[in-house]
Amino acid sequence: MRKVKILTIALAIILLTLVAFGGIYIQTQNRMENKVKGYDLGREINSQRVAELKVKTSDNEEEISQEDKLKNYETVKKTIENRLDNLGATDYTISLNKNDGTIRVELPENDYTDMYIYYLTADSTIQIIDKDSKDILIDKDMIKGAKYTYNVNASGSYQVYEEIELTDEGQAKLNEILNEYALLQTEIDGIEEESEASTESTGTESTGTENTEAESTTTENTGTESTGEENSEQTKKVANLTIDETAYEVSKIEKNKITIKIGTETSNSTYVNNYISQAAEIAMLQDSGKMPTSYELYSNRYEYSNITETQLMYFAIAALAVLLVVLIVYCIIYKVSGILASISFIGFLAIYSLVLRYANVMISVEGLCAIIIIILINLKFNQELLQKTKKLNLLNEAMKITYKDIYLKLIPVIILTLVACLTKWDNLSSFGMVMFWGLVLIALYNFIVTRTFLKLKKNK
Amino acid sequence: MKKKNLIILAIMIVIIIIGIIITSIFGLNKELRFKDSQKIDIYVGQEIDLNKIKNIANEVLGSPNMVQIIEIYGDMVTIRANSISTEQKDSIVNKVKEIYEFDQTAEETDIETVPATRIRDMFKKYILPFGIAELIILIYMTIKYYKNGIFTVILNTVLVPVICELVLISLFAITRIPIGIYTPSLILIVFACAITYVVSKMEKQQNAKA
Numbered sequence: 001m002r003k004v005k006i007l008t009i010a011l012a013i014i015l016l017t018l019v020a021f022g023g024i025y026i027q028t029q030n031r032m033e034n035k036v037k038g039y040d041l042g043r044e045i046n047s048q049r050v051a052e053l054k055v056k057t058s059d060n061e062e063e064i065s066q067e068d069k070l071k072n073y074e075t076v077k078k079t080i081e082n083r084l085d086n087l088g089a090t091d092y093t094i095s096l097n098k099n100d101g102t103i104r105v106e107l108p109e110n111d112y113t114d115m116y117i118y119y120l121t122a123d124s125t126i127q128i129i130d131k132d133s134k135d136i137l138i139d140k141d142m143i144k145g146a147k148y149t150y151n152v153n154a155s156g157s158y159q160v161y162e163e164i165e166l167t168d169e170g171q172a173k174l175n176e177i178l179n180e181y182a183l184l185q186t187e188i189d190g191i192e193e194e195s196e197a198s199t200e201s202t203g204t205e206s207t208g209t210e211n212t213e214a215e216s217t218t219t220e221n222t223g224t225e226s227t228g229e230e231n232s233e234q235t236k237k238v239a240n241l242t243i244d245e246t247a248y249e250v251s252k253i254e255k256n257k258i259t260i261k262i263g264t265e266t267s268n269s270t271y272v273n274n275y276i277s278q279a280a281e282i283a284m285l286q287d288s289g290k291m292p293t294s295y296e297l298y299s300n301r302y303e304y305s306n307i308t309e310t311q312l313m314y315f316a317i318a319a320l321a322v323l324l325v326v327l328i329v330y331c332i333i334y335k336v337s338g339i340l341a342s343i344s345f346i347g348f349l350a351i352y353s354l355v356l357r358y359a360n361v362m363i364s365v366e367g368l369c370a371i372i373i374i375i376l377i378n379l380k381f382n383q384e385l386l387q388k389t390k391k392l393n394l395l396n397e398a399m400k401i402t403y404k405d406i407y408l409k410l411i412p413v414i415i416l417t418l419v420a421c422l423t424k425w426d427n428l429s430s431f432g433m434v435m436f437w438g439l440v441l442i443a444l445y446n447f448i449v450t451r452t453f454l455k456l457k458k459n460k
Numbered sequence: 461m462k463k464k465n466l467i468i469l470a471i472m473i474v475i476i477i478i479g480i481i482i483t484s485i486f487g488l489n490k491e492l493r494f495k496d497s498q499k500i501d502i503y504v505g506q507e508i509d510l511n512k513i514k515n516i517a518n519e520v521l522g523s524p525n526m527v528q529i530i531e532i533y534g535d536m537v538t539i540r541a542n543s544i545s546t547e548q549k550d551s552i553v554n555k556v557k558e559i560y561e562f563d564q565t566a567e568e569t570d571i572e573t574v575p576a577t578r579i580r581d582m583f584k585k586y587i588l589p590f591g592i593a594e595l596i597i598l599i600y601m602t603i604k605y606y607k608n609g610i611f612t613v614i615l616n617t618v619l620v621p622v623i624c625e626l627v628l629i630s631l632f633a634i635t636r637i638p639i640g641i642y643t644p645s646l647i648l649i650v651f652a653c654a655i656t657y658v659v660s661k662m663e664k665q666q667n668a669k670a
Contacts, residue, residue: 044641050530093582095494097575104575303538304529306493308510369645373652408663411604412597412655416648419593425585431648 002456006340009453013347020350037357042364042430043091043108045312047304051117053080055101056294072292073101079289080105080120086284089116091426101293108426109302121295124244124285126164128174128183131238137177142170146286148262148279150272160262160275161251162282164241171256178253181239185249185261188238243282319372326379334386340453341382348378348445355437367430373413374438381406381442385450395454403443414439472627479630488579488633491640492524492540496576499540500549500569504560506535513537516555520548524638544571579639586644590651594621597655605662607669616658624654 023034055073064072077096080103084092093106105120107113126146128138144165151159166174174183182188240247241260252259262282263275327345330338352374356363363371384405388398407414417439420432508529517525517539526540539552550566594617601617602610628650632639 090585093577095575095577095581097496097573099573102573102575301530301536302532304534306526306528365641366645366648369648373649409656409659411600412659413652415596415600416593416652416655419589419596423585423589425589427644428586428589431645 006453006456009449010343013343013350013449016354017346017350020353036354039357040360040362042362042367042426043106043305044365045305045307045363045368047109047302049107049109049113049117050299050301050303051105051107051120051297052299053103053105053120053295054298056296069101069293070098073098073103075290075292076101076295077103079291082288083119083284084116086288087112087116087119088424090424092116101295102298103295106303117297117300119285121297122281122285123291123294124282126241126243126282126286128177128239128241130181131240137181137239138166138170138173140290142167142173143286144170144256146283148276148283150276150279153265155267157265157267158272158275159265160272160279162248162260162262162279164258164260164286166256166258168256174253174258177239180237182236183239183241183250183258184253185251187236191236191238319375323375323379330382330386334390336457337386337389337454340457341386341450344446344450344453345378345382347449348441349375351445352438352441355441356434359433359437361433361437362426362430363434364427364430366427367434370431370434370438374435374442377406377410377438378442378446381446382450385446385454389454395451399447399451407443410439469623472623475630475634476623476626479626479633482633483630486633488629489636489638490576490579491638492526492542494577494579494582494640495542497540497542497574498544498571499538499574500544500552500571501530501536501538502553502556502562502569503536503564504556504562506560506562508534508537508560510537512559513539513556516552517541520551520555540574546571582639583644586647594618601658601662605666608662608665613662616661617655620658621651621654624650 019036023036025032026035027033073096077094081094084105084107089107089112091108095104096102097104105117107116125140126143127136127140129136144167146162146164149161149163151161153159177183182191241250241258242248248260248262250258251261262279263271266272266275327338327342330342332338334341352371355361356371361367381402385398385402388401389395392398392401413435417432417435420428421436423429423432510527510529514527517527521539521541521544524541528538528540530536530538537556541548544552549569549571553564553566553569556562598614598617601613605613625647628646631637632643
């Protein structure tokens with residue numbers, strides 16, 4: 001009966017191994033398709049997107065010294081890094097050609113890659129300009145950052161706002177221009193209303209044939225007829241706050257902060273979401289830093305890894321060969337127990353490979369290194385277990401001591417694993433996840449399978 | 461400290477010193493993908509056998525070189541080396557033309573410069589997680605093995621992994637093995653081994669005291 005049990009477990013392990021390493025092929029539309037999930041490979045092993053950004057040629061390029069150019073390139077590189085971080089792209093590599101400013105960005109290929117690439121060169125220039133002459137009154141260098149908020153009123157309508165922070169220099173300049181310009185929407189509306197009213201009155205007073213001429217003269221007349229306060233209001237010019245040349249309504253001006261309205265007040269969720277996305281985009285681009293030099297996307301290519309499948313296969317075969325030698329040594333030293341532990345070990349590898357695939361663990365180079373560490377830990381676990389079982393002749397006691405010895409020593413590694421699991425960076429989180437599932441599986445699998453095997457052998 | 465351990469420590473310190481000297485003079489050697497290099501892109505317009513192109517690259521450019529298939533349909537190839545001369549470029553394109561039929565000529569093929577990735581950019585993302593992990597490990601070790609002497613525990617927990625990592629990097633510098641995508645994995649393995657060694661040592665000391 002025990003022989004049958006051992007044989008059944010061994011056959012189950014063989015089946016699992018065949019499924020894990022061979023796959024399950026089912027005919028689908030005249031071709032055989034493997035129904036077992038594939039590995040999710042990291043960008044160094046699988047493929048990545050490579051974007052090359054080049055400096056946009058401008059007329060005033062020669063005016064900038066080489067030192068300043070280099071400084072600007074570095075600033076742009078830093079800004080791009082910040083943008084990618086803010087967008088949640090954690091796995092990327094950026095390099096800068098200091099001679100011509102070319103920036104190369106390597107990104108993993110996923111659903112967000114195109115969005116990341118769009119934001120590498122996206123611009124969001126906030127300026128305050130004279131409405132009529134288009135003179136820049138406050139330029140982008142005087143903007144410190146931006147954040148968005150929204151208000152909901154009793155009727156459930158949303159109004160999205162962008163709070164634009166100014167530098168001290170920007171605030172000083174704002175104070176200066178506010179004496180001469182109207183920036184607040186309420187102020188602008190007042191001026192426009194007055195202007196309209198005066199135009200209307202001019203219309204009634206004028207004879208009609210000399211309309212244009214009369215308009216200008218009556219405007220002057222109205223000005224002289226107004227009170228002193230009205231006069232100062234009317235002489236104020238209008239300034240607009242623009243983002244990428246689109247004017248926005250300014251709803252509030254506070255110290256070092258200008259609040260603008262994004263879109264109109266609405267309860268339509270699609271519009272609200274669009275306005276929030278727009279506001280969030282402006283905030284992200286402003287908070288990521290300045291782009292002192294304009295860049296354009298020169299190339300955007302999908303790049304396969306130079307690590308080929310053949311190379312990975314050779315590596316796996318070499319590792320398996322070494323493993324086989326170790327397992328043979330176990331079989332020689334520990335005889336039947338060694339053989340059973342070796343069969344159990346193969347089952348562990350099969351289940352581990354399935355767990356990694358179905359738990360959606362990404363395998364990066366660091367993940368491959370974690371697989372090696374897990375194999376080594378399991379080998380050590382098996383060796384200690386076999387040794388202690390042989391010595392103590394008490395399986396449960398040997399099991400307990402082995403667990404205590406191995407996992408106690410591994411606590412710092414477990415801490416490193418958990419920290420790595422929580423990081424957002426793909427390479428390190430791959431290491432953490434592979435280690436995590438490996439450590440959990442070693443504990444469970446050896447308790448269920450290896451222990452059962454050794455128990456059956458011992459009873460026999 | 462035992463004589464054997466002292467000898468090991470002395471060897472490690474010598475390796476680190478040599479490593480520092482070599483790094484300060486020559487710097488660390490980087491893998492081609494992280495170095496300032498040059499590349500040519502060839503649009504073949506059909507499925508490419510990477511090995512055939514790799515053989516051509518090896519023959520014309522020598523080592524190190526990097527051949528990668530690019531674009532989603534895998535019909536373009538990029539060949540990268542430390543430097544590519546016009547003659548080498550012409551030779552590669554003509555040799556590839558002998559295998560595949562395509563329109564792109566050697567004259568139409570540009571040699572482009574690929575900027576280097578700084579070593580600090582390669583490793584900076586490891587610093588914070590490693591720092592947090594090391595801090596938590598330090599707290600755990602101090603609480604668990606305080607009987608061995610807090611100073612000894614802290615010294616071992618901090619110094620052993622640091623020395624081991626320095627030895628590893630020094631070995632990279634001395635042997636001129638390129639720093640590349642495999643280096644962080646080796647650093648992780650060395651860290652895991654070093655910290656496990658410290659735990660074993662502390663455990664032994666605690667058991668001996670008990």
